[in-house]
Amino acid sequence: KQEVTQIPAALSVPEGENLVLNCSFTDSAIYNLQWFRQDPGKGLTSLLLIQSSQREQTSGRLNASLDKSSGRSTLYIAASQPGDSATYLCAVPLAYNTDKLIFGTGTRLQVFP
Amino acid sequence: ETGVTQTPRHLVMGMTNKKSLKCEQHLGHNAMYWYKQSAKKPLELMFVYNFKEQTENNSVPSRFSPECPNSSHLFLHLHTLQPEDSALYLCASSPSLKTGFQPQHFGDGTRLSIL
Numbered sequence: 001k002q003e004v005t006q007i008p009a010a011l012s013v014p015e016g017e018n019l020v021l022n023c024s025f026t027d028s029a030i031y032n033l034q035w036f037r038q039d040p041g042k043g044l045t046s047l048l049l050i051q052s053s054q055r056e057q058t059s060g061r062l063n064a065s066l067d068k069s070s071g072r073s074t075l076y077i078a079a080s081q082p083g084d085s086a087t088y089l090c091a092v093p094l095a096y097n098t099d100k101l102i103f104g105t106g107t108r109l110q111v112f113p
Numbered sequence: 114e115t116g117v118t119q120t121p122r123h124l125v126m127g128m129t130n131k132k133s134l135k136c137e138q139h140l141g142h143n144a145m146y147w148y149k150q151s152a153k154k155p156l157e158l159m160f161v162y163n164f165k166e167q168t169e170n171n172s173v174p175s176r177f178s179p180e181c182p183n184s185s186h187l188f189l190h191l192h193t194l195q196p197e198d199s200a201l202y203l204c205a206s207s208p209s210l211k212t213g214f215q216p217q218h219f220g221d222g223t224r225l226s227i228l
Contacts, residue, residue: 036216043203044203099210103156
């Protein structure tokens with residue numbers, strides 16, 4: 001059974017710091033991994049989707065890496081800003097070749113000025 | 114604008130009431146999903162529809178009844194709910210069930226409170 005874990009559960013940092021959020025999964029037979037952002041009282045916004053054949057994906061100040069063999073993914077946020085404050089969730093498919101997702105519990109990030 | 118619209122945004126109901134949640138997407142997607150998000154728990158997949166056919170019922174109690182009349186609309190009918198059903202209910206869509214290359218698009222959810 002696939003399980004997804006995210007650490008830390010919460011993180012509070014001053015503006016400008018570079019951050020690393022961690023996601024681990026128990027079954028390495030995945031074909032993609034997604035990172036989402038959730039603002040309070042809102043739905044999820046997709047940030048990055050990494051295919052199993054890829055090692056990383058980048059979008060602006062965000063970089064996500066994937067190491068299937070070790071069951072880990074990291075989301076790197078460069079030069080953090082107060083607007084980055086949100087909960088970050090990672091998710092992997094329930095089984096191979098399906099878009100039914102299993103989510104981690106998320107990392108709640110606060111970036112203060 | 115997410116492309117996935119959920120109504121109502123907030124709902125307070127008693128345990129004996131019957132209400133419905135609505136989800137509408139204008140993205141041309143064929144797969145739609147209901148998720149439940151409770152405090153301090155991961156998002157839980159509830160139901161999945163692909164081309165209007167239900168393909169997943171993740172052991173959801175029968176007091177939750179989904180309906181998908183077409184690929185653009187998804188409903189969640191609620192009756193005789195329990196206090197533990199209070200949560201944020203999120204709807205999502207994707208091009209189809211097995212793309213693997215396109216992320217799911219989420220609505221902003223309905224915050225449900227059971228009195």
